[in-house]
Amino acid sequence: MKAGAFKKIGEVVELLGTTPRTLRFYEAEGLISSRRTAGGTRYYSDADIARLSAILRLANAGIPLHLVKTIATTREHYATGAESSHAIHALLTTLQEQVNAQMALLTQLTADLSFAATTLESCFHCGNAPTRSGCPECLVNQRLDASELLNLIWEQELN
Numbered sequence: 001m002k003a004g005a006f007k008k009i010g011e012v013v014e015l016l017g018t019t020p021r022t023l024r025f026y027e028a029e030g031l032i033s034s035r036r037t038a039g040g041t042r043y044y045s046d047a048d049i050a051r052l053s054a055i056l057r058l059a060n061a062g063i064p065l066h067l068v069k070t071i072a073t074t075r076e077h078y079a080t081g082a083e084s085s086h087a088i089h090a091l092l093t094t095l096q097e098q099v100n101a102q103m104a105l106l107t108q109l110t111a112d113l114s115f116a117a118t119t120l121e122s123c124f125h126c127g128n129a130p131t132r133s134g135c136p137e138c139l140v141n142q143r144l145d146a147s148e149l150l151n152l153i154w155e156q157e158l159n
Contacts, residue, residue, distance in 0.1 A: 006035065006043035006044060006045055007049065008041060008042065009023055009034070009042045012052065016052055016053060017056075023052065026052065026055060029069060030069070030073070031069055032051055032052055051072075055068055055072070061099070062102070067091075067095065074091060075087075075088060112148060115143075115146065116149040116153065119140055119143050119147070119150060120153070122138075122139040123139070123140065126138070132154065132155065140153070140154055
């Protein structure tokens with residue numbers, strides 16, 4: 001082993017902003033492997049770290065671990081590069097569609113968060129009770145039709 005060619009688990013977790021437990025879990029799941037000394041110390045190569053970085057990025061984006069594992073292990077199930085590339089391409093295309101749909105939802109949520117926050121600024125100096133009946137002229141009350149978040153923030157209307 002060349003000096004500096006491999007990193008210990010502590011160095012990797014610091015570099016990637018994760019935990020040793022997470023790395024051990026990914027190893028147990030078969031997503032990564034480490035080299036070990038006779039004493040059991042784990043070492044990771046630059047390629048291992050790049051693989052871990054991709055796994056963490058997908059996991060942090062909310063991609064289910066089973067899908068990450070499928071992406072990571074699909075190539076080994078095919079006899080040719082052509083077959084495996086077609087299978088991986090289909091997985092990546094589906095994932096991209098899911099991510100695009102999630103981005104559209106997040107864009108809508110961002111707009112609603114901004115709208116709700118701006119609306120609530122009108123209440124910063126309000127002395128009225130923060131209820132429908134306590135402040136019937138409230139801007140929040142007037143904008144409920146335009147924001148799901150304002151409906152969540154405003155108290156439930158009891159019948």
